[in-house]
Amino acid sequence: MKKSVFAAAVVASLVASNAVKAEPQAEVLHWWTSGGEAKSVAVLQKEFADNGGTWTDMPVAGGGGDAAMTALRARVLSGNAPTAVQLKGPAIAEWYEEGVLADISDVAEAQGWADVLPASIAGHMKCEGTWCAAPVNVHRIDWIWANADILKANDIAMPNTWAEFNAAADKLQAAGVIPLAHGGQAWQDATVFEAVALGLGGADFFQKAFVDLDMDTLKSDQMVEVFDQMRKLRGYVDGNFSGRDWNLATAMVMNGEAAFQIMGDWAKGEFLAAGKVPGEDFLCVSTPGDGFLYSVDSFAMFNVDGDDKQNGQKLLAELIVGKSFQKVFNLNKGSIPARTDVALDEFDSCAHTSAADMAASNSGGSLLPSYAHGMALRGAQAGAITDVVTAHFNSDMSSAEAVQMLADAVANSL
Amino acid sequence: MTEWLERHVPKMVLAPSFVAVLIFVYGFIIWTGWVSLTRSKLMPKYEIKGFIQYDRLFASPRWDTAMDNLFIFGGLFIGISLILGLFLAILLDQKIRAEGALRTIYLYPMALSMIVTGTAWKWIMNPGLGIEATVRSWGFESFTFNWITDPNMAIYAVVIAAVWQASGFVMALFLAGLRSVDEEIIKAAQVDGIPTWRIYSAIIIPSMAPIFLSAFIVLAHLAIKSFDLVIALTGGGPGYATDLPATYMYAMAFSRGDIGQAASSAMVMMGVVFTIVVPYLYSELRAKHD
Numbered sequence: 001m002k003k004s005v006f007a008a009a010v011v012a013s014l015v016a017s018n019a020v021k022a023e024p025q026a027e028v029l030h031w032w033t034s035g036g037e038a039k040s041v042a043v044l045q046k047e048f049a050d051n052g053g054t055w056t057d058m059p060v061a062g063g064g065g066d067a068a069m070t071a072l073r074a075r076v077l078s079g080n081a082p083t084a085v086q087l088k089g090p091a092i093a094e095w096y097e098e099g100v101l102a103d104i105s106d107v108a109e110a111q112g113w114a115d116v117l118p119a120s121i122a123g124h125m126k127c128e129g130t131w132c133a134a135p136v137n138v139h140r141i142d143w144i145w146a147n148a149d150i151l152k153a154n155d156i157a158m159p160n161t162w163a164e165f166n167a168a169a170d171k172l173q174a175a176g177v178i179p180l181a182h183g184g185q186a187w188q189d190a191t192v193f194e195a196v197a198l199g200l201g202g203a204d205f206f207q208k209a210f211v212d213l214d215m216d217t218l219k220s221d222q223m224v225e226v227f228d229q230m231r232k233l234r235g236y237v238d239g240n241f242s243g244r245d246w247n248l249a250t251a252m253v254m255n256g257e258a259a260f261q262i263m264g265d266w267a268k269g270e271f272l273a274a275g276k277v278p279g280e281d282f283l284c285v286s287t288p289g290d291g292f293l294y295s296v297d298s299f300a301m302f303n304v305d306g307d308d309k310q311n312g313q314k315l316l317a318e319l320i321v322g323k324s325f326q327k328v329f330n331l332n333k334g335s336i337p338a339r340t341d342v343a344l345d346e347f348d349s350c351a352h353t354s355a356a357d358m359a360a361s362n363s364g365g366s367l368l369p370s371y372a373h374g375m376a377l378r379g380a381q382a383g384a385i386t387d388v389v390t391a392h393f394n395s396d397m398s399s400a401e402a403v404q405m406l407a408d409a410v411a412n413s414l
Numbered sequence: 415m416t417e418w419l420e421r422h423v424p425k426m427v428l429a430p431s432f433v434a435v436l437i438f439v440y441g442f443i444i445w446t447g448w449v450s451l452t453r454s455k456l457m458p459k460y461e462i463k464g465f466i467q468y469d470r471l472f473a474s475p476r477w478d479t480a481m482d483n484l485f486i487f488g489g490l491f492i493g494i495s496l497i498l499g500l501f502l503a504i505l506l507d508q509k510i511r512a513e514g515a516l517r518t519i520y521l522y523p524m525a526l527s528m529i530v531t532g533t534a535w536k537w538i539m540n541p542g543l544g545i546e547a548t549v550r551s552w553g554f555e556s557f558t559f560n561w562i563t564d565p566n567m568a569i570y571a572v573v574i575a576a577v578w579q580a581s582g583f584v585m586a587l588f589l590a591g592l593r594s595v596d597e598e599i600i601k602a603a604q605v606d607g608i609p610t611w612r613i614y615s616a617i618i619i620p621s622m623a624p625i626f627l628s629a630f631i632v633l634a635h636l637a638i639k640s641f642d643l644v645i646a647l648t649g650g651g652p653g654y655a656t657d658l659p660a661t662y663m664y665a666m667a668f669s670r671g672d673i674g675q676a677a678s679s680a681m682v683m684m685g686v687v688f689t690i691v692v693p694y695l696y697s698e699l700r701a702k703h704d
Contacts, residue, residue, distance in 0.1 A: 025551050042449070066668045066669050069668070069671075070668055073457065091456075091671075094455070094456045095672065098457055128672060139465065183649055184563070184652050185649065186650075186651070186653070186654070189653075238542075239541060239542075239560065239563065240540065240541050240542035240560065240563065241563070241654075242563035242648075242651055243562075243563075243648060243649055243651055250554075252683070277594065356456065358692070364692075377670065378671065379671040380455070380666075380668060380671065380672040380675070381672035382670075383669065383670040383672075385473075387476050387654060388649070390652075390653040390654060391475070391476075391653045391654060392653075394565045394652035394653030394655065394656075395565050395653060405475065408473070412470050412473050413470075413672075
């Protein structure tokens with residue numbers, strides 16, 4: 001009995017001393033568990049510890065974040081939310097509406113986030129005017145990757161329009177090369193689809209169709225054209241594409257089996273890991289057309305009790321948007337920093353292109369959120385669109401049918 | 415006191431599991447039913463809004479595909495597994511040599527998880543790696559077997575893998591049934607000079623009716639809750655051509671933050687199970703009363 005009283009007293013005093021100092025603490029829920037990603041998180045972990053914080057790691061792998069979101073739901077329902085959670089796009093607003101997100105405006109204002117983040121990206125980090133999330137990186141989605149040797153051997157220049165792309169693909173097909181390496185998974189179909197939609201329809205069309213969900217735009221002739229181009233692309237992939245993982249498609253381009261791949265900039269990591277040099281072995285340009293589709297990873301801060309945790313939150317937010325983390329993390333991850341004032345000397349040429357295009361499209365109003373990667377729409381609407389895109393791509397459905405189905409599916413998902 | 419204990423101990427021992435089943439099965443069925451009547455999205459909400467989720471469900475072409483697939487997959491899977499299982503069992507019943515070894519070989523697929531089956535068959539049926547590539551490398555250049563990448567045929571590819579997995583188990587069930595038929599009757603029939611096929615079709619198989627029923631129930635619920643096989647084999651693709659109600663529900667609940675929709679699809683799935691299980695339970699209970 002005496003012993004346990006003593007133990008309780010010790011615990012109590014420990015807790016008390018902790019509370020007095022309020023050492024920053026953070027429990028961080030994320031799904032960056034594979035090679036380069038895990039390395040990137042370790043960077044943040046180390047910086048956090050160097051600044052006197054205690055980091056409790058809560059990695060939940062699986063399902064591209066689905067498993068982590070399930071864990072998060074359980075934690076929030078039981079009233080014990082993690083300090084910070086890897087969340088992106090409209091999911092931040094969805095959680096905000098549940099009333100569980102914390103306000104980190106004081107950090108954001110002290111650090112001047114509004115001045116260093118592109119306006120449309122900053123918009124995702126705000127919940128009704130207050131800052132509630134911190135951006136980590138910017139992935140560009142609308143990239144087209146090409147095997148330089150194949151293009152040279154067939155005397156083909158990187159296409160600037162989709163008509164040029166089709167001409168190049170026809171030529172390659174005649175020469176016996178697979179024009180487009182693609183993996184038949186719904187999200188990959190959607191990735192190609194949104195690149196085509198942006199290229200053919202332009203920024204305005206994309207904004208109306210996939211951000212505002214304007215019915216007239218979804219049913220427009222322009223959308224029929226987009227599906228027509230998708231049907232064309234279906235002819236340029238090999239017969240064995242169903243279910244193929246994206247990195248295997250990248251390997252096809254690398255090995256010279258296929259000429260092009262349309263994929264976000266994480267594909268670059270595969271090329272670099274294989275010792276390929278950008279500009280020499282492989283080429284990276286944006287997909288035909290103007291604009292920039294981004295997918296921004298971020299950490300949302302949840303309501304937590306206790307000074308130690310709240311201090312942890314503030315420290316974390318400050319570090320995430322800090323220059324050094326933005327640089328080191330993105331070098332590991334293959335993306336570019338979300339803040340625009342980070343020196344890019346150590347980045348490769350693809351990242352330079354990406355950063356320059358982001359700045360240009362930001363001022364030109366064509367910096368747009370990716371729908372396929374959960375930046376533009378909520379899960380139900382994005383999923384409804386992807387269902388139609390993948391059903392059309394994997395069948396002989398006509399474009400007109402697809403457009404009608406698209407409008408119906410979106411209306412049904414609201 | 416001992417009498418009291420004798421009377422009440424069984425109840426007390428059963429009570430915890432009874433309570434657990436009451437809460438975790440029936441309680442959550444009611445909960446799911448409730449949520450299916452709300453506009454729950456990311457998190458469950460409890461304000462009843464009517465049957466809107468069911469309207470949305472039945473308007474969704476993807477759900478139509480999932481239900482069609484359930485009937486195609488369920489019908490073929492149950493039918494072929496039953497026929498193939500019975501056929502194998504009859505062959506094994508011919509007092510052949512090494513029966514034990516053969517029986518084990520046919521039963522082995524059941525020991526694998528559906529994930530393993532799905533992954534293995536994914537490679538076997540992949541046109542670039544598996545059967546098609548092999549046969550073509552033998553010189554039959556025009557041979558095609560690309561069901562798994564053809565949206566119209568992919569669900570049949572799923573049936574192949576599922577039948578491979580389950581027919582050995584059905585065989586074991588039937589074999590036990592065949593062995594339980596009274597030897598004397600069979601001998602009497604043989605003495606009367608009745609041909610073997612007649613003995614099977616007129617005596618043995620009819621007397622195995624209860625085994626058919628149990629095999630059917632086991633296979634039917636395997637079919638309805640099929641999830642892992644589809645995920646491993648096709649991932650629901652190409653497109654969503656091989657989606658089943660279970661994968662649809664998973665996508666809605668866990669990828670899309672549409673809990674109301676997931677709950678309504680779960681309720682419909684339960685309805686399908688009920689239409690199969692209730693007549694079975696009814697016949698069982700009636701048989702006991704008689």
